[in-house]
Amino acid sequence: MTTGSFAWRGATIPFHPGESVASALMRAGVLQLGQDGAGCRLRYFCGIGACQSCLVSVGGTIVEACLTPAGDDLNIKAVEDEDG
Amino acid sequence: MAEPAISSFDVLVIGGGAAGVAAAAELASAGLSVALAEQRPTLGGAYHRQPVGGSARQLRGQRQWLRLLRGLAGAGVEQRLGHVFIGLESDGIAMLDDRAARRIRSIKARALVIAVGAIERVLPRPGWQLDGVMTSGGLQMLLKETGGVPPGDLLIAGSGPLNVAVAADLIRLGRPPVAVIENGNPFARPGAALRLAAHPGLVAEAARHLARLASARVPWLRGSALAAIERRDGRLRATVRMPGGGSRMFAADIVALHDGIRPNAFGLPAETQAQPIVVRAGDCREALGIRAAVADGRHAARQVAAMLAGTVRDGSADRKIGRQRRAQAILHELFRPVDGYGLAALPDDTILCRCEGRTVGDLRLMLAETDAPGLREIKLNGRFGMGLCQGRFCADAVRDMVAAARPAVDGGASGPLSRDRWPLRPASIAALAADDELQEGK
Numbered sequence: 168m169t170t171g172s173f174a175w176r177g178a179t180i181p182f183h184p185g186e187s188v189a190s191a192l193m194r195a196g197v198l199q200l201g202q203d204g205a206g207c208r209l210r211y212f213c214g215i216g217a218c219q220s221c222l223v224s225v226g227g228t229i230v231e232a233c234l235t236p237a238g239d240d241l242n243i244k245a246v247e248d249e250d251g
Numbered sequence: 252m253a254e255p256a257i258s259s260f261d262v263l264v265i266g267g268g269a270a271g272v273a274a275a276a277e278l279a280s281a282g283l284s285v286a287l288a289e290q291r292p293t294l295g296g297a298y299h300r301q302p303v304g305g306s307a308r309q310l311r312g313q314r315q316w317l318r319l320l321r322g323l324a325g326a327g328v329e330q331r332l333g334h335v336f337i338g339l340e341s342d343g344i345a346m347l348d349d350r351a352a353r354r355i356r357s358i359k360a361r362a363l364v365i366a367v368g369a370i371e372r373v374l375p376r377p378g379w380q381l382d383g384v385m386t387s388g389g390l391q392m393l394l395k396e397t398g399g400v401p402p403g404d405l406l407i408a409g410s411g412p413l414n415v416a417v418a419a420d421l422i423r424l425g426r427p428p429v430a431v432i433e434n435g436n437p438f439a440r441p442g443a444a445l446r447l448a449a450h451p452g453l454v455a456e457a458a459r460h461l462a463r464l465a466s467a468r469v470p471w472l473r474g475s476a477l478a479a480i481e482r483r484d485g486r487l488r489a490t491v492r493m494p495g496g497g498s499r500m501f502a503a504d505i506v507a508l509h510d511g512i513r514p515n516a517f518g519l520p521a522e523t524q525a526q527p528i529v530v531r532a533g534d535c536r537e538a539l540g541i542r543a544a545v546a547d548g549r550h551a552a553r554q555v556a557a558m559l560a561g562t563v564r565d566g567s568a569d570r571k572i573g574r575q576r577r578a579q580a581i582l583h584e585l586f587r588p589v590d591g592y593g594l595a596a597l598p599d600d601t602i603l604c605r606c607e608g609r610t611v612g613d614l615r616l617m618l619a620e621t622d623a624p625g626l627r628e629i630k631l632n633g634r635f636g637m638g639l640c641q642g643r644f645c646a647d648a649v650r651d652m653v654a655a656a657r658p659a660v661d662g663g664a665s666g667p668l669s670r671d672r673w674p675l676r677p678a679s680i681a682a683l684a685a686d687d688e689l690q691e692g693k
């Protein structure tokens with residue numbers, strides 16, 4: 168299986184083509200996804216787009232990491248890093 | 252690239268799991284024009300989640316799934332993958348958030364079949380908001396996606412057959428969990444166990460999973476309850492209440508929780524026979540599992556086709572659906588928690604609503620006020636169910652606590668906190684900004 172990689176908060180995360188951002192982060196052992204505007208910690212939870220607690224910022228858009236396919240050379244940030 | 256601002260179809264099916272795919276194929280083969288919107292980049296849903304990268308792992312139920320896909324391909328259904336349904340506008344136009352294009356797409360349809368599946372029930376417990384805690388189904392999705400297991404020790408807790416199935420999957424992948432904590436005790440409910448014999452498929456599946464647990468020496472601790480999770484020295488420490496009254500500690504890196512399945516019926520437009528007709532199908536109508544989902548999808552499709560043709564169809568559902576309803580009732584009884592759901596015993600600082608950071612104590616305070624609040628106030632002033640998940644993971648517990656404290660208040664079947672107005676998915680609001688560009692370009 169060929170792989171690609173994306174950037175997450177300065178780290179390089181490898182992924183399999185077609186894999187979600189959340190799956191790649193979890194396999195890499197990244198459990199903490201920062202916190203949201205309300206100060207709640209973000210993390211992977213339901214895996215099906217229902218809980219909204221895996222939000223990350225991809226190219227300035229806030230999306231669920233579990234629904235978003237990983238892409239080569241994407242720079243994926245935590246929601247809190249995007250807020251500045 | 253010129254594209255019409257609004258596309259039109261006879262039927263829009265929302266959700267590309269077993270129920271939605273079966274419904275879409277059935278509708279299209281009846282000669283209707285059909286669009287199928289799925290929020291993920293691939294079809295499959297919770298049960299038939301497909302592995303990435305052409306992995307050749309053997310999947311449960313793959314033959315049924317391939318059959319469903321062939322039906323879909325032959326019928327000429329227009330697939331809209333990576334499209335999140337966010338709601339119906341007042342003029343009956345469905346709004347889809349096209350994730351890849353970062354655009355809102357509008358679809359005008361004479362009927363909608365909503366098949367957005369189930370969500371897991373997860374009871375609040377101290378520490379359930381910590382990172383490293385996920386649902387058992389969420390863990391299962393990772394296993395299905397790549398076959399890779401997140402690093403570290405895993406503990407599974409809660410109630411229901413899915414926990415045993417996930418434990419068996421982990422063993423097969425060479426990563427047995429440290430234990431499976433089960434609130435119920437199926438072995439102590441012989442009546443229900445006997446009735447399960449009428450469903451040999453379920454019995455065989457359970458026997459296979461339990462044999463795997465036994466041969467890997469994974470303890471299945473029945474009648475015990477995960478009382479609290481804390482973060483200690485970079486790991487999760489779980490306190491488990493044992494049946495005799497004592498407690499045991501487990502250290503793990505991942506804790507998977509699951510207390511059952513319920514319909515993902517939050518924020519959905521109401522069912523109606525007026526156009527656009529709205530019908531629900533599969534687990535989002537009634538959580539009856541994969542064995543019922545295909546039959547239910549087809550049943551919904553035939554109902555919709557009849558309504559569009561102006562004829563009335565016999566409303567009685569398929570026999571398969573009745574059978575799965577009985578099977579689910581037996582499983583529910585088998586896995587009924589020995590000590591109840593334990594909400595009364597939760598410490599005040601237990602998070603109840605993760606999205607808004609509201610605690611069990613916050614709700615108790617509201618309920619104790621002399622001028623006790625109604626459900627509306629609990630939602631608006633207490634902010635329970637007002638967060639991003641729209642109450643999906645707190646509404647049941649809030650409703651049960653309110654009912655226990657004040658039996659006179661009726662929460663209704665869907666709970667006090669469900670909202671049936673769009674947007675269904677607040678995160679998509681960001682994408683709405685991009686819609687302005689679309690409007691300008693029109």
Ligand SMILES: Cc1cc2nc3c(=O)[nH]c(=O)nc-3n(C[C@H](O)[C@H](O)[C@H](O)COP(=O)(O)OP(=O)(O)OC[C@H]3O[C@@H](n4cnc5c(N)ncnc54)[C@H](O)[C@@H]3O)c2cc1C
Binds near residue numbers: 216268295334541
């Ligand atoms: C996490 C999880 C794990 C499960 N594991 C098992 C199992 O191992 N064995 C078993 O028998 N049953 C399992 N179930 C039960 C399962 O729901 C059913 O067996 C079966 O998948 C139901 O089919 P469905 O088509 O009704 O729903 P699903 O298969 O859940 O399909 C619903 C589809 O709708 C999509 N969707 C949701 N919201 C939107 C939206 N707003 N816009 C567009 N698309 C949307 C989803 O992405 C999904 O593809 C599980 C359920 C969950 C939630």
Ligand code: FES
Binds near residue numbers: 215222
């Ligand atoms: S993990 Fe729940 S929405 Fe992604």
